[in-house]
Amino acid sequence: MGIIPVKTPTIVKKILPDFVWEFSTSEKVLYLTFDDGPTPKVTQWTLNTLKQFDAKATFFCIGNNIQKHPDIFQNILNEGHRIGNHSNTHLKGWNTSVDKYVLDVNEAQKFITSELKKSDTRSQALNESPLFRPPYGRIKPNQGKALKALGYTVVTWSILSFDWEKETSPETCYNNVISKSKPGSVIVFHDSVKASKNLMQALPKVLTYFSKKGYAFKTLPI
Template sequence: MHLHRMPGLVQQLFPDCLWQMPATAPPTLYLTFDDGPIPEETPFVVEQLAKYGAKGTFFCVGDNLRRHPEVARLVLEQGHRLANHTYHHISGWSHSRAHYLQDVARCQELLRELQPEARPLLRPPYGRITPGLARELNRTHQIVMWDMLTCDYDREFAPEACLATAIRLSRPGSIVVFHDSLKASPNLRYVLPRYLAHFAERGYRFERL
């Protein structure tokens, strides 16, 4: 069983986190990509987005930023946004507050060199964060969760089923999570082009956060 949406009770515990955007006309989806940037997958994502004039938000692992700054610059050159996914992709449930904050700050230092911004975005890996940690981080970051998780990283989730579910559960204003990672590659490469085509044909726009 895949948990594509966070239960309402969880959302109530984190009222200052961003779960979805307002529905607009024309309808808009906010595609996000976690765990990159890496040369094997991120350029593919950028290429697919360009075909539809789509903009996205890339939640970057700091260590990948360190190793592949040229891929991060490609993302920026194409008009997309970089955001924080911690330096080591760590869980807020299994590390001390001090350790977690340090990891976020280390990633943000690299992001600041590439993309200065007033209030940066942060997505906690796995969506795992405590209410206290969220309150502290919200002083400096906008924490972004999601309205629809594609579960593209699950190798046992057939690409066709992944696509059908992503289409069925997306709605105007959805913040949608994909992963530009090696683990997600089989589903990502099947789902993303077809997902973009499906919603573009129905008059949707794709914007960055």
């Protein structure tokens, strides 16, 4: 069964370059992603929870947080999850020049690469193409093109849990995910303090719901 990345539709492609949104597949697979870590306690809780369900995921980490918490970053690697770049300082692309944006992303990639070199479990990830997710989803077309030219694959998402929003209840967060997910969906949660209340209630329920339906949770296949 083929798993094909669904890229930006042609009509939008004129504005945005090729970003990966979701995957087209008939396989019962979901791609959980966690942004903004590594965060003390929250990331470790996430790792423990995923393990209970034999679930793998992709963590889009902030370079500054990797620098502050390299031990937690290594734990992500040791559990066999995939890493993506979420910039060094969580920049808003719309307010930032292309050069500054690319520098910030490359800076984060330096920390990722140096940590991957230390990891026995995931050192082979050095050969995988680097993934980048724009903070806030706010990236200018020229920034996307510049990153693509440097070999990054820009990954957005198909499902937002809205776990970071104060007004969102854990129940709504859970429903946001289960009502819209389908085989190949790319789902966004946050392993951040801000999102932790919703995350810690909704994630185990999402994992339970889809495990019962026969779904597997895997790292991004690109």
